Amino acid sequence: MELYDVMRTTFAAREFVDEPVPDSVIHRILDNARFAPSGGNRQGWKVIVVREQSTRDALVPLIRPAMQRYVAQVVAGESPWNTVHPTKLSDAEIAATPPPDALIRAVIGAPVLLLVFLDLACAASFDSELDRVGVISGGSIYPFVWNILLAARNEGYGGTPTTFVAPQERALQALLGVPEQMAFAALIPLGKPVKQLTKLSRKPVEDFAVMERWDGPTLNQR
Helix, strand or coil: CCHHHHHHHCCECCCECCCCCCHHHHHHHHHHHCCCCCHHHCCCEEEEEECCHHHHHHHHHHHHHHHHHHHHHHHCCCCCCCCCCCCCCCHHHHHCCCCCHHHHHHHHCCCEEEEEEEECCCCCCCCCCCCCCCCHHHHHCHHHHHHHHHHHHHCCCEECCECCCHHHHHHHHHHHCCCCCEEEEEEEEEECECCCCCCCCCCCHHHCCECCCCCCCECCCC
16 A cells, blocks of 8 residues: 555554454564654564463453543543543542443454553653653654554554553553563554445644644645
8 A cells, every 4th residue: 555545544443353363464564663763763662462362351350440430531521531630520430330341342352462562761751850741752652553553554454552451550561471661552452454444534734733833823735
């Protein structure tokens, strides 16, 4: 596929046909994804390929609490898990929300799971001393995650980067034998999508790009 076609049609795939993803395909996907940029070209990523059902089952209770809160906040009209506006929901209200186990099972039931980690000893976290949640470290891992999805799309497969297991990072590390300095970045369910979307909905450039300053004129085509 042409580059722009891949970029414009790589969607969040969550439903997959019952067809395995060969190791050779995963290797080819990662072999191309590894050319993503990272801070200092340190390439501090590590990928764990999960197929075992026992591991999948162990992920369910780790994902459930975060997804349950996510659903509760959406129902309440909140933007889930954002760090600017704390949730107004009580623990009891969140606990009373039915856990979306069907959705969780759909994620962990993909033909293969890719768990991506970042070595924090390799990441230059320039915003680590600011009084807000850090985002800069992501620059050393999410281009790699996105390259995985682009490469998967080019191969006729798909997935989506999920992060619901992040609040249970310590338990996840214990489950998979991951060192503490390796931060969880994404769990990607990967497979051949039930349906390949070809037209995605996104905001136009004019909605988010301005000239020179935050309140500057809109960037337009010339």
